[in-house]
Amino acid sequence: MSARLVRLIGAAWFLAVLTLAMTSASSAQAADLKLRAYLVWGTDDPKPPAGKDYKAADAEIEKKLRSLPLKWQHYFEVSRTNFVVSPSAPTKVSVSGKCEIEVKGGPNSIVDVVMRNKGEEVARQKQPLPSGQYLIVSGNAPNSSGWFVVLKREE
Amino acid sequence: MDGWETVEPMTENAHSSAEDPALVKAAQKGDMTAFEELVVRHRDKIYARAYSMMRNEEEAIDLSQEAWVKGWQRLKQFQGDSSFGTWMTRIIINLCLDQLRKQKRQRTESIEELDEASGGVERQMPVVTVNPTAGLERGELRQKIDRALSQLSNEHRTALILHEFEEMEYKEIAKVMGCSIGTVMSRLFYARRKMAVLLADLRKQE
Amino acid sequence: MDYEAQLKLQAYLDGELPEGEAKEVANWLARDQEAVALLGELRQTRKALAGFEDGVRLPEAREFYWSKIEREIERLDVKREEPVGVPFSVKLRRILMPASAVALVALIGMIVSKEILPSGSAYSTETSFRDSESFTYHDYAEGTTLVWLPYPAENDVADEKEPSTLE
Numbered sequence: 001m002s003a004r005l006v007r008l009i010g011a012a013w014f015l016a017v018l019t020l021a022m023t024s025a026s027s028a029q030a031a032d033l034k035l036r037a038y039l040v041w042g043t044d045d046p047k048p049p050a051g052k053d054y055k056a057a058d059a060e061i062e063k064k065l066r067s068l069p070l071k072w073q074h075y076f077e078v079s080r081t082n083f084v085v086s087p088s089a090p091t092k093v094s095v096s097g098k099c100e101i102e103v104k105g106g107p108n109s110i111v112d113v114v115m116r117n118k119g120e121e122v123a124r125q126k127q128p129l130p131s132g133q134y135l136i137v138s139g140n141a142p143n144s145s146g147w148f149v150v151l152k153r154e155e
Numbered sequence: 156m157d158g159w160e161t162v163e164p165m166t167e168n169a170h171s172s173a174e175d176p177a178l179v180k181a182a183q184k185g186d187m188t189a190f191e192e193l194v195v196r197h198r199d200k201i202y203a204r205a206y207s208m209m210r211n212e213e214e215a216i217d218l219s220q221e222a223w224v225k226g227w228q229r230l231k232q233f234q235g236d237s238s239f240g241t242w243m244t245r246i247i248i249n250l251c252l253d254q255l256r257k258q259k260r261q262r263t264e265s266i267e268e269l270d271e272a273s274g275g276v277e278r279q280m281p282v283v284t285v286n287p288t289a290g291l292e293r294g295e296l297r298q299k300i301d302r303a304l305s306q307l308s309n310e311h312r313t314a315l316i317l318h319e320f321e322e323m324e325y326k327e328i329a330k331v332m333g334c335s336i337g338t339v340m341s342r343l344f345y346a347r348r349k350m351a352v353l354l355a356d357l358r359k360q361e
Numbered sequence: 362m363d364y365e366a367q368l369k370l371q372a373y374l375d376g377e378l379p380e381g382e383a384k385e386v387a388n389w390l391a392r393d394q395e396a397v398a399l400l401g402e403l404r405q406t407r408k409a410l411a412g413f414e415d416g417v418r419l420p421e422a423r424e425f426y427w428s429k430i431e432r433e434i435e436r437l438d439v440k441r442e443e444p445v446g447v448p449f450s451v452k453l454r455r456i457l458m459p460a461s462a463v464a465l466v467a468l469i470g471m472i473v474s475k476e477i478l479p480s481g482s483a484y485s486t487e488t489s490f491r492d493s494e495s496f497t498y499h500d501y502a503e504g505t506t507l508v509w510l511p512y513p514a515e516n517d518v519a520d521e522k523e524p525s526t527l528e
Contacts, residue, residue, distance in 0.1 A: 067500060068498065068505065068507055069498075113508075117510075120491075121491070122490070122491045122492060122495070123489065123508065123510055124489045125486070125487070125488050125497065125508050126487040127486040127487070127506065128486075130504075133505070134504065134506070135506050137508045137510065138508065138510070139510040187431065191427055194426075195423060198426065199417060199418050202418075203417035207417075220429055220430050220433070224430055224433045224437070227434050228434075228437070282401075293416065294416070297413060315410075320413070325375070325377055334492050340368050340371065340372065344367065347371070347407075350410070351402050351405070351406045354406070
């Protein structure tokens with residue numbers, strides 16, 4: 001291969017790497033993400049357990065859960081919160097004494113969700129979460145019920 | 156092959172009458188015909204295990220052949236702690252588990268599997284009292300079990316196979332499947348109860 | 362009979378219980394017909410499965426099956442042998458030049474896609490699970506991703522409280 005062609009390829013590489021670095025720097029600014037998280041309990045019982053004043057899940061959340069092939073008849077909201085996530089400030093969601101979820105923000109509307117059971121990382125889901133879309137982390141709960149952490153991106 | 160002695164291969168007559176350890180020793184020294192004899196002796200068992208796990212003939216054949224190639228490559232690591240057949244069975248099980256994990260990542264779960272995973276149904280199944288084997292020829296029973304196994308999810312079927320066919324303890328199954336002992340117990344229980352119901356239903360359909 | 366008791370019965374059948382617990386189960390069986398029935402069902406299923414694989418035969422002829430294995434072994438053995446006599450610099454040039462051209466095209470493509478496509482869409486989802494029982498379910502029409510975990514584990518039921526709060 002001629003020396004001239006080699007120099008040409010080298011120059012093109014340098015320009016390409018420089019351009020990539022510049023565009024990455026601008027787009028990789030990790031904008032903080034505003035999220036809303038709902039902790040929801042799925043059950044076949046029409047009422048929450050005695051002593052708990054859980055209300056029925058919002059229509060929007062219930063509709064979202066019913067659109068999935070899940071078996072439960074009723075969904076109750078245990079709690080909800082709005083929070084902002086960034087790479088430097090993860091938010092923790094405690095599901096039970098042994099199970100928690102940690103949410104971090106990343107560039108390009110990425111949410112990075114780490115699930116821990118007994119302190120050990122057991123799962124990770126990293127994906128874009130555009131406004132209006134949902135990421136639901138879920139699992140079994142006592143008495144054949146289910147738990148859900150419903151994450152929704154707020155404007 | 157690098158580092159392998161050149162030896163006279165055993166004759167075909169010697170192969171068929173040799174015990175497995177002798178064949179393994181010869182194969183470890185590069186005697187391909189000795190290895191071929193081992194393949195002939197154990198191929199049905201290895202294929203059977205692959206088919207039980209994968210439920211697909213073509214996949215089971217491919218994976219069993221891959222297992223034999225891996226067996227040849229790893230032959231020097233075989234110390235004789237277990238029988239050669241058991242050693243090969245562990246290779247095919249691991250290959251099948253890897254393949255099942257790859258398939259799981261690639262597909263969306265079906266509604267039935269989601270329901271099965273979210274659990275609870277096996278606790279409510281009524282106890283089956285009819286004997287699923289009564290009055291059946293071996294071949295007929297095998298067909299029924301075959302159909303029933305295909306209706307279990309990969310995880311439940313694997314737990315059942317590792318326990319009932321491979322005779323592994325809960326602890327070993329947990330290690331191989333990468334889950335807790337509690338999960339192994341739940342899966343095994345579900346699989347057994349579901350099998351009982353399926354076999355009873357298949358009998359009713361006759 | 363609760364779920365934990367059912368699993369204990371299974372463990373008893375499988376010889377997985379320590380001696381003390383096995384004796385307790387044996388005593389329990391002496392007075393509980395429901396437990397006896399369930400144990401009977403589990404035993405029957407085990408009996409039905411015994412020897413299932415014994416009659417299975419490989420559905421391929423010996424020579425054909427072996428020939429594919431032999432070919433693959435030989436192919437892998439040939440691959441392991443390095444060619445001799447080719448200088449390292451020549452090998453490097455043969456690989457680097459076309460690889461550089463391909464990589465450059467890919468890099469330009471990446472830069473263009475970052476500029477044209479909306480943020481987030483060039484990023485693919487990453488999922489990792491420790492437990493093979495976990496899975497994800499996507500409903501693209503609804504814009505929903507469900508991540509299912511087997512936790513809390515079913516046999517922790519007795520110890521678990523209701524789902525707690527966000528912090």
